[in-house]
Amino acid sequence: EAGVVQSPRYKIIEKKQPVAFWCNPISGHNTLYWYLQNLGQGPELLIRYENEEAVDDSQLPKDRFSAERLKGVDSTLKIQPAELGDSAVYLCASSLDLGTSVAGELFFGEGSRLTVL
Amino acid sequence: KNEVEQSPQNLTAQEGEFITINCSYSVGISALHWLQQHPGGGIVSLFMLSSGKKKHGRLIATINIQEKHSSLHITASHPRDSAVYICAVKGRSDGGATNKLIFGTGTLLAVQP
Numbered sequence: 001e002a003g004v005v006q007s008p009r010y011k012i013i014e015k016k017q018p019v020a021f022w023c024n025p026i027s028g029h030n031t032l033y034w035y036l037q038n039l040g041q042g043p044e045l046l047i048r049y050e051n052e053e054a055v056d057d058s059q060l061p062k063d064r065f066s067a068e069r070l071k072g073v074d075s076t077l078k079i080q081p082a083e084l085g086d087s088a089v090y091l092c093a094s095s096l097d098l099g100t101s102v103a104g105e106l107f108f109g110e111g112s113r114l115t116v117l
Numbered sequence: 118k119n120e121v122e123q124s125p126q127n128l129t130a131q132e133g134e135f136i137t138i139n140c141s142y143s144v145g146i147s148a149l150h151w152l153q154q155h156p157g158g159g160i161v162s163l164f165m166l167s168s169g170k171k172k173h174g175r176l177i178a179t180i181n182i183q184e185k186h187s188s189l190h191i192t193a194s195h196p197r198d199s200a201v202y203i204c205a206v207k208g209r210s211d212g213g214a215t216n217k218l219i220f221g222t223g224t225l226l227a228v229q230p
Contacts, residue, residue, distance in 0.1 A: 033218065042203060042220045043160070056217060091160065106150050106205070106218070108160040 002026075006092050006109035014117050018080035021112045025073070025094030031104070032069060034077050035091040037111070043091055049075065050097070079114075087116045120144050123204050123221035130228050136191040138224045140204030143185065147209040150218075151178050151189045155200045163189070163202075194228045201225050 005024040013019050025032050030051050035043035046065065048056040051072035060067065064083070069075040079086055089111040095104035121142045130136050140149070151163040164171050164178040166187065171178050175194075180187040191198055204221040 042223050045218065048217065093160075105165045106152070106162050108152075108162070110159040 004092055004094050004107050004109035006090075006112050008112055009110060010113050010115075012115045012117065013082055015084055016081040018078065019082050019114060020076055020078045021090050021092075021114075023075045023077070023092030023094075023109060025075070025092070026096075026107055029094035029096045029104070029107070030072070031095045031097045032075050033091075033093040034067060034075070035093065037089045037091055039088075046077070046090075082114070082116045084116050087114055089113045119222065121204055121206055121219050121221040123202075123224050125224060126222065127225045128227070130194050130226070132195060132228055132230050134194050134228075136194050136198075136226065136228075138189045138202050138204075138226070140187045140189070140221055141185060142187075142204075142206050142219070144206065144219065145209040146185075146206040148207045149180055149187050150205045150207070151187070152203040152205060153200050154203065154223075158200075160203070191226075196228045196230050199226055199228050 004026055007022050011019055032049040034046040036046055037043045045059050047054055047060045047067050049069045052069050065079055067077045091111045092109040093106055095106045097104045124139045148165050148167045150165050152160050153163050154160045163176060166178055166180040175192045177190040189202060201223045203223045205218050208217045
């Protein structure tokens with residue numbers, strides 16, 4: 001079975017341009033995460049979905065970032081307009097979490113590396 | 118103080134050495150993950166633990182829920198084990214798991230031949 005699939009793997013854009021990233025989680029996984037990772041640092045949560053509901057978007061810079069997870073499957077993360085400081089790797093992860101007491105194993109995609117010039 | 122702390126931050130070992138990386142956390146958890154990230158690479162889940170011990174090949178992970186501590190051991194280390202190892206916990210509130218992940222700062226391991 002395919003793992004978490006992200007695209008594009010690499011994207012280079014000029015500042016003020018829009019960019020979108022796509023994530024296809026593992027089939028059946030109800031929890032989906034978008035993380036931002038800067039070089040040499042750990043992942044920082046942007047948004048977490050449980051099915052189609054965004055249950056934690058407190059760290060998402062809503063003035064320029066938006067995300068959606070229609071039908072609770074695939075998800076897109078958009079930045080408009082991009083700034084120089086947005087250059088980073090954008091990671092998508094998913095897990096199957098059964099109720100409130102059973103946490104599922106976490107699977108990460110390869111990431112989308114964004115360079116803003 | 119971070120809710121999840123790892124030690125050491127950097128570790129250099131000789132090939133064949135036994136390696137231990139530690140993770141301490143201060144929150145209630147439903148699970149603890151050990152993750153591996155090679156330089157420039159993606160993140161791979163090594164273990165998910167809620168109690169006891171798990172072993173996979175040369176890797177062993179243990180967790181002590183009472184002491185809020187986990188360790189990742191690598192036996193007979195090899196240069197290909199060189200990577201960042203990250204401890205992440207899934208928070209747990211009184212009402213149950215929150216599914217919120219809290220990451221440690223990572224341990225950069227370099228295994229020299």
